[in-house]
Amino acid sequence: MTRRAWWLVVLNFVLPGSAQVLAGNRRLGRFGLRTTFALIAFAVVVGVAFTLWPAVVLTVFTNSIGLWVAAALLVFLGVVWSILTLDTLRLVRLVRAGPRARPVIAAFTTVLMVGVVGAAGYGAYLATTTSGLLSSVFVAGPTEPPVDGRYNILLLGGDAGPDRDGLRPDSISVVSIDADTGQASMIGLPRNLEDVPFSPGPLADLYPEGYGAIDGCEVSACMLNSIYTEVELKSPEMYPDAVADGSEPGIEGMRDAAQGVTGLTIQYYVLIDMQGFSDLVDALGGVDINVDHRVPVHTDETFTEVAFWFEPGMQHMDGFHALWYARSRHDTSDYDRMVRQRQVQEAILAQASPANVLTKFQAVASAGTEVVKTDIPQGMLGHFTHLASKTKALPIQSVELIPENDVDPEDPDYDVIRSLIDAALAPPATEEPAP
Structure with missing residues (x-):
């Protein structure tokens, strides 16, 4: 028995x-x-x-x-x-x-x-x-096909600080992904670009020579990251269908600007709330960042008094420190910040493995609803998830729009900028077999 x-x-x-x-x-x-x-x-x-x-x-x-x-x-x-x-x-x-x-x-x-x-x-x-x-x-809406074999996504890091009138995107990137191979290229747009051109639309009609190039603009500084504030607070009627389509007037203004700067068609956007960003990093268990030079952490929002410094070397950062590492302004330049922001973004992608997300799912899910806003439809998630598995296996390329590459944010040559982007996104040349 x-x-x-x-x-x-x-x-x-x-x-x-x-x-x-x-x-x-x-x-x-x-x-x-x-x-x-x-x-x-x-x-x-x-x-x-x-x-x-x-x-x-x-x-x-x-x-x-x-x-x-x-x-x-x-x-x-x-x-x-x-x-x-x-x-x-x-x-x-x-x-x-x-x-x-x-x-x-x-x-x-x-x-x-x-x-x-x-x-x-x-x-x-x-x-x-x-x-x-x-x-x-994610929204319930129509899917967009790749353009010239690529998906282009506008990635905005929004920061609504206490000294600001509304949200202002301090981190502006375009992630361009090859629809077949999954190879991703990250184009960091300097937030202080001036005379920004627009793709055809209401802002192009209002500023035919570039943002604020003729008679100024409706906000204090006519730079790339001010476009969101102007459209959202001053003239949201420019994009009457934005909210119904899962977006915002300010985001649509930024999309037109990013398309004008890069010459790319941008199908989707992702807005990350930097104030809730640290919750997502904490939910993932922190991120590992290789610090190549000293970076300060500030005592307050004035970005002047330094509390302590990140020393060079591999650092494991929680959400608070990763946020400050990405946004630090003291004794640094916007181009340094762009590099650090890409470091943090890549570190999050590396940390967000299926096993890690599964074991910390509740915290990641709670943080995700507070951090991310996007117009990517649910119908594209399966395709993008499959594409992301290819992307994670490949190194992320960076397109550097910096002075060393003849990009001056106060007097930018947008033909030079587009040529840099085109060269970076061009498929690698293949050698023809000898006859």
Whole structure:
């Protein structure tokens, strides 16, 4: 009877339903076996589909409906497993097993039940929480095709400090991703660029010679990062459909400016709230940054008094220190800040591995809803997730718009800027085979 009990427990774990078919309610056993085989078949189909069409599978599991269906299936499987395991405990007839084996068998069966049912329950929790996160961050809208084989995303780091009238993007980048290879190039735009050109639209009509080039602008400083403030606070009517499309008038103004500067078509934007940025870094467990020169941390928002310095070398930073490392202004230049901001962005990408995000999911999800705003539709998440797996395997290229490359923010030559970008994004030349 002891050996019989162990066999039934093991069979229930390896092939749920088989214990009932052999020694109990065969109707219940057949139901359990059908459920088990259906689960195995489903896993095989998903595995084959993921091998052949990974973007399709990822699209299903980054969709709110798909996630809720997955959660329902996991709850169903957890309930079925619980019923089968409890019935198996009845079938083993512990009172007829050896006295020493009884508690061991009971404990082992209970641990298996709690482990499997707990895993199914946690999986359902992750699916529903992810669905809520995706619905709150990503919009339901049409997808955009790549332009010239690339996806271009405007990345804004917004900073609404106490001394500012509204939010002002201090970190402005365009991430250009090859739609086939996933190779990403990060173009950092100096926030103090002047005479900024615009792509066709209301701002191009208002400033045909560039932002503030003729009669000034509506804010105190006619620089690139002031465009958001002017449009958002002074003339939001320029972009009447922005909010309905999951954006903001100020963001659309920045998109037109970034397109005018780079000559690229920008399909999507991502706005990161720098005030909540530190929560995301903390949720990921911090980031590792290789500091190449001393960088100060300030005592307050005036960016003048130094509390302490980051010393050169590898540093593990929490959210507070990573934020100050990225935004420090004292004894530094905007170009230094751009380099540091890219360092932090790349460090976050490296830290945000699937395993790390999964183990810290609740904190990351809570931080994500407070930190990120974007118009990337849910329908693109599967494709972008698949593309991101390729991106992480490749080094991120940087396009340096700095004085050493003939970029003067006070008197910029936008033809030079576009030529630098075109050269960086051009596909590598391939040598033709000798005749």
